[in-house]
Amino acid sequence: MRVRKWIAGFLVIILLSGSFGGRACGEEAAPEELKNLYARSAVLLDADSGRVLFGKEENVPRPMASTTKIMTCILALENADEEEIVGISDDAASQPQVRLGVRKDENYYLKDLLYSLMLESHNDSAVAIAEHVAGSVEAFAEMMNRKALDLGCKDTHFVTPNGLDARDEKGVHSTTARDLAVIMKYCIRGSEKKERFLEITRTRSYTFSDVDGKRQFSCSNHNAFLDMMEGALSGKTGFTGDAGYCYVGALESEGRTFVVALLACGWPNNKGYKWSDTRKLMSYGMENYHYRTLRTGLSDTYIEVKDGIPENGRVNEKAYVEISVPEEEWQALLKDTEEIKEYSEWKESLDAPVKKGEKVGSIRYFLGDTVIKSVEVKTCKSVYERTFKWCLAQVGKCFTLFAD
Structure with a gap:
């Protein structure tokens, strides 16, 4: 030939910067407005092509806290019926804060636990969902890891469905900013359940009860980004002692869809750092990419x-x-x-x-x-x-x- x-x-x-699927800007070549990001790892992703438009240590694995739950949610939506009844195990009921407060042997509808998972980030709901879908937390983690590999996330390792700091024989529960953004891209664009995922994560408040109607619960959405920028689509916060504050979110503007992922974006008392970084990255994308x-x-x-x-x-x-x-x-x-x-x-x-x-x-x-x-x-x-x-x-x- x-x-x-x-x-x-x-x-x-x-070509003055970047490549599809690669690093657009090294830290030394970062535009002025992105030189002082708080996050140790950050990414701005084009949700259509999967191209990294900006990256800062975007391929360094780090703990990701409750941003894990976007994978838990999409796998539950894809592999179970929301009307199924979820029984609560002793392990689920004993999860630490943040928690819904479910009790052993209670029953809940899966759809209600998904709102608890994504709006309030309840750790007990995550374990109950994982056990229902896969039979055990370990089996569900295997599902999560298989899905991550299918999506091309080679530097991600799931141990838990809720994102609490953990490790197993294969390593620490962790991901990269790039991989986390790719998972969000799949949740909002690639999955057959993408519309339902968006509906759940965009809901501002939700009330429900256990199957027997004995206990009532209310959930409020803690994703402040939904009211921060016009076009905000979805997102998930996270925090643990090892991970620091984390965030992954998506925004749509003029036919463009951007995903931002942040890892290790400050520790107490710097809860607002993730919102500052998210706004900077989203604004950079909207102003510079057409x-x-x-x-x-x-x-x-x-x-x-x-x-x-x-x-x-x-x-x-x-x-x-x-x-x-x-x-x-x-x-x-x-x-x-x-x-x-x-x-x-x-x-x-x-x-x-x-x-x-x-x-x-x-x-x-x-x-x-x-x-x-x-x-x-x-x-x-x-x-x-x-x-x-x-x-x-x-x-x-x-x-x-x-x-x-």
Whole structure:
């Protein structure tokens, strides 16, 4: 396969920062407004492409406290019916604060415990949900870890469903800012239960009782971000002694969806640091990243077909087939200083026979060193093989014409 030259003039070949799925800004290259973040680990993620728009130690594993519960919630929604009845075990009832206060042998509807989990961050509700869905906390943690790997989160290790500081034989309960943002991206965009996840996490207050109606409970949403910025979609707070204050949240603005994840964002008495960092990162995303419309397409390009029948049917001429890429508009979320470069490659020649629609190469679009889009180059028609039988037939035609 012959590599074609960079296509000049189609798109400008400059990249001043970032790459899809990689680090957009190192701390030393951080924009002025993001140089003084409180969080030890922070990420701003494009929820459409999964691209890291800004990162600060975004791949360093750290404890994540109750931000864990976004994974607990989405797995429960995907693997159980909300109307199922959850029985309370002694282990669930004995979980430390923050807790709903469930008691051993009580019964609750799963949907009610999900509101308790996400609005008030109750640790006992998390264990009750995990035991109901998977049979045990350990089995549920295995589900969480499998899901994390499926999502591409290779630096995440779940031990508990509630995020309390813990470790097992495989390591500490921890994640990275990048992985946590990817999990939130899945919860609000990728999961078949995304609408329900958003509905639960956006609810401001919720009341319920146990199945027998003997005890009443009220929950209020502690995600202050919902009232902090226009377009706020969802989020989850967290705190433990090891993790410090943590947060993961999402915002939608002008067709763009941003996810922010923060780990180790201060310790008491600095509860407000996470809101300051979240606002800075979200504002940076909205002010600097906008969708740009780009186009693909390739036409009036031909490659030789060896031993193929030429279109005019002449024995002494070479055969060619047109290759093409359909014209298509697509969008990429970019800063003003970022541009896409286009790189094409296809085979120099083909051996007959050739089928219509046969893939012969590709055109790839790069942001930095990362491919953000790839389109196939295909043949526009079939070309049959020039066989000995066909050549004899053509010679026969010539003699017939000469005789006439």
